[in-house]
Amino acid sequence: MPDASPSPARKSPKRELLLDTAFKLFYERGFHAVGIDTILAESGVAKMTLYNHFKSKDELIVAALEKRAAEILDHRTATIQEAGDAPLAKIAAIFDAYHQWFHSEGFNGCAFIRAIGEYPDETSPINQSVKRQKQILIDTFAQIATELKAKSPQLLAQQLYLLAEGAIIRAHTFQDPDSALAAKQAALDLAQSTPQT
Amino acid sequence: MPDASPSPARKSPKRELLLDTAFKLFYERGFHAVGIDTILAESGVAKMTLYNHFKSKDELIVAALEKRAAEILDHRTATIQEAGDAPLAKIAAIFDAYHQWFHSEGFNGCAFIRAIGEYPDETSPINQSVKRQKQILIDTFAQIATELKAKSPQLLAQQLYLLAEGAIIRAHTFQDPDSALAAKQAALDLAQSTPQT
DNA sequence: TCAAGAACAGACAGGTCTGTCTATTTTTCT
DNA sequence: AGAAAAATAGACAGACCTGTCTGTTCTTGA
Structure with missing residues (x-):
């Protein structure tokens, strides 16, 4: 037993x-x-x-990533919560949180994206775990885009996601912690130009 | 001798x-x-x-990346050349090229970003080589943004770059080769909303 | 107190890795 | 044809890797 x-x-x-x-x-x-x-x-x-x-190093990697993912999700949920009800404020808050992250000690890009880079095999549990985690972020953006009554919430959500990932990549590659500023501005531009009711 | x-x-x-x-x-x-x-x-x-x-595996990696970078640069230069003189057409052409790339056999994300992920030490020649290559892309966007007479060409260039990297990440992570479409649209939105003379 | 589970140190197997070396063959150029 | 350069196969060293095993010690709860 x-x-x-x-x-x-x-x-x-x-x-x-x-x-x-x-x-x-x-x-x-x-x-x-x-x-x-x-x-x-x-x-x-x-x-x-x-x-x-x-059981193995791979299992350790998955568990470590998922623990971290849970912490990040909690943090993001709180960030959005604190931003109030206005969708634009939520978007701004998310990119402000990225800004803070980029400025934090030891920032080194996105561990999940780097994990995909090192484990490109789609059948790898590591790869699949990352996909799940990233999907949650996209869903969050989609929720906000819907609240915004965007013409195409899915499209806007995707674009916000592209900006977020791009900002992480740029901050990491060029060690420029201010990369979130341009992303935030672009995000608000895109979100605002959306036809609202 | x-x-x-x-x-x-x-x-x-x-x-x-x-x-x-x-x-x-x-x-x-x-x-x-x-x-x-x-x-x-x-x-x-x-x-x-x-x-x-x-001399070493690291040197092989750098040389392999730089050879590939040169090919990519040639391809991009030709793409822009063929797009004509209109800045917006050049931007569209660049994102169309990404679209094609994402749809090509064996697409697996950006080798340079993945290299940074695996060699995060800033002093590594691999890391530095990638930075140089990526800077060229940003400079290209900056050139086009200047031609566009954007209010802040640097800002717009950075935003276009964020969209490009984000699209690559998304296409890779979710195996969705259509990620360039949303990026292209956002890019043109941002570029077009720029005050022109 | 005492038994069971958890964590310990450390050796070990078997594989893989980078990089070196030698001795031989092939290619290339004149 | 003949000399110099380039490429070859393959053994080898030394380090590192994951994962297993053993036997001891610590912790904890009844």
Whole structure:
């Protein structure tokens, strides 16, 4: 009866420590570039503890990404919540949050996009996990675009998403944390030029 | 007098073959994921030949990226040339070219962005090479924005760039080759709403 | 207190990686 | 034809990688 499968405790301190350490290192240096041993040394956890919690490195990567994704989603939800009811204010708030992120210590682009880059195989669980996470952002934009009564909410949502991803890429590539400003302005231009009732 | 440094023949068939094969494999599977031996097997070239042309794997990566960058630049220059003199037509032509690219066999995102993702260290020659290449695209947009007499050509250029990168990311992440359409429309919207003389 | 589960250190296997070396063959140019 | 340059196969070193295994110690809860 004792299930030997590697998820005995859904939430253990060691497990959380491993996930946070792994994410930090992967984000800093890349997924292939960081070995298991580095994560273990940095976190001070034993190898068998890791393999008791996760079947493989890939599973660790997925879990680390999903933990981070949950945190990001919470943060974004709060950001939108605080922006009030006006759709344009919500859009502005989202891009302001990007602005803050780009200015934060250790910003290194989008871990999820980088994960897709390193695991381009569509059947990889890593790849699929990223897709799910990104879809949530698009859905958020679509919700706002609908509230805006845009002529084509789907199109506007997609365009806002393009601007967001583009801003991340530019901030990362050129180490310019102000990339969100141009994106925000373009986003508001596009959103505002939409025919409203 | 014979310089033993690893660049004896600037242009040799084997060298070009190695660069093309390397790029293809890196683009398909990622930089860390593809080993030297795989490139050698695929190209049918001996290991010492590779190391006679390139000091290291990193140098091979840089050379492969730069060869590809030159080809892309040529293609883009021709695309703009064929679009005629109207700035808006040039912008449309660039995004149409993205559209074609996204629909082409083997599209797998932007190799340069993925390279930054795998080599985030700013001092890496790989990282720096990508930055140079991307700057050329931004400069191209800036040139067109200036021709357009945009109020702020730099801002518009940056926004067009964000849309372009965003479209690539979206096409790659969601395997949706039509991502360029929304980007093109947004680009033309932004460019057109610019106050002209 | 004491038993069971969790985490520990560390060795280990088996594979892969980059880069070097040698000795031989092929190509190229004059 | 003959010399110089280029490419070849393949072994090799040394490092690193993931994942397994063992036996010990720590933690925790009844």
